[in-house]
Amino acid sequence: MSLQAKNILTFILAGGKGSRLYPLTRDRSKPAVPFAARFRIIDYVLSNCINSGLRQIYVLTQTKSLSLESHLKIGWNFLAHELSEFISSVPAQQRISDKWYQGTADAIFQNLHLLEDHRPDHVLILSGDHIYNMDYSEIFAQHTSQDADLTLSVLKIKKQEAYQFGVLTADQDQNITSFLEKPSDPSLIPGEGDDCFINMGIYLFKTDSLVKSLAQDARNKSSHDFGKDIIPSMLGIDKVKAYSFVDSRFGYYWQDVGTIRSYFDANMIFLDQLEKQRTCTPEWKIRTMGEQLPSAHYGGSKGVEIFKSSIGSGSKLFDCKISRSLIGRNVCINSGCHIENSIIMSDCVIEENCHIKNAIIDTNVVIPANQNVGIKLSNDKQLFFISDGLVVVPKNFRY
């Protein structure tokens, strides 16, 4: 079922600073961080929206938004405005006060005039910094059939990982019975071993119920956050339902790329999923900004050896070896180089005889000839940020 004809307004919360992703977030917000050396993180949620038939989308931005704004303007400006379709970025405008967004709920409250302008029946609120595929028409079908005030998508994960999320419990009719943000002792799902339900930051509200809750919350001394304030305040009063993501069409993968390690792992899982043809498939495309570039070129006298890797268009590889790596667009890797278990983002140049291992090279970096990265961490740490054994070379770096 396409949601195109439904009266749904979508908000994507894209103001995340992504402090734990530093230095990838030195010059950009978390949703604008490149992913799979080709996309931006926000491309996943935007693609989910478009593929689900959603056509009225506001992207709420806040800090370091220039990179994200230009990405949206150049890559996501294809909807028909004359048909009331749009993807529009809304910077924190301080329209009614001189405060920035105080929390996720405040971001919507400060833009309540957009709800008044559109008068949607339902409001879908999404996070712009998660990697997953989801057909939102499935959650919408459950939401409307149960006549819920709020339906939130939940994921089943192990208890030892659950403490960093909102953890909830639900009864057999999907009614959410408890909700705690980042609990020290997460509640288990009865009869499911040490599994817990966590909040994925995907909220589908009946508009009236959303506004009522936001208006109440605005009057309270709170952190104005959906997880900490809005959802707990609705329990026992409104019909708050859980939607089981794992039972959905693409329910096999969801990742909050909160740290350098989880970001790196998600990139490598992308490679695995490409191999299994579980991502970027014709029926669920991931869209992004697309510059016209020639196909990747493999040259040199001895040839290029590539194992389980992805090479972006416009890239030129000469007499080198690439294994389990993601190479972005317009990258030049010269002869004698060995790239393993690494991400090299677009517009980088790797000169001759470099060995790069367990590294993330941000965009527009030049690695000079005979330089190693990720081989001897004691050397690398004098220049670069190292997290969990991964070396991160920041954007525009020159030795």
Add this chain to the structure above:
Amino acid sequence: MGQKKRILVIDDEVNICELLSLEFTDLGYEVSTANSAFNGLLSLKKQAVDLVILDIKMPGMDGIEALEKIISTQNNLPVIIHSAYSHFKENYLTWSATSYVIKSGNLTELKQTVQDILNP
């Protein structure tokens, strides 16, 4: 006897301001008035009040915008929307008001609402 509770009436109709001022003064409140949203917001900056009675349709800044600004600076200050029109009740931007009373010649409902909020 405790200090008198203070009410600010923001309404562009001078007659309404005068009427409410007289009636609520009689009930033991201290009442100040402002005949525009701008003046009302200025008054709130200068003097703290316990409750605001706010008209919607006013020239220049309307009561809806004033309500947003009041909440952004004093989020726990009770605001009663006092409008001749009922349709603003549907406007999402009025939902953070504490109460909504439609103007009428009979002030019983407004008085009761003020009483419920200030002397529960």
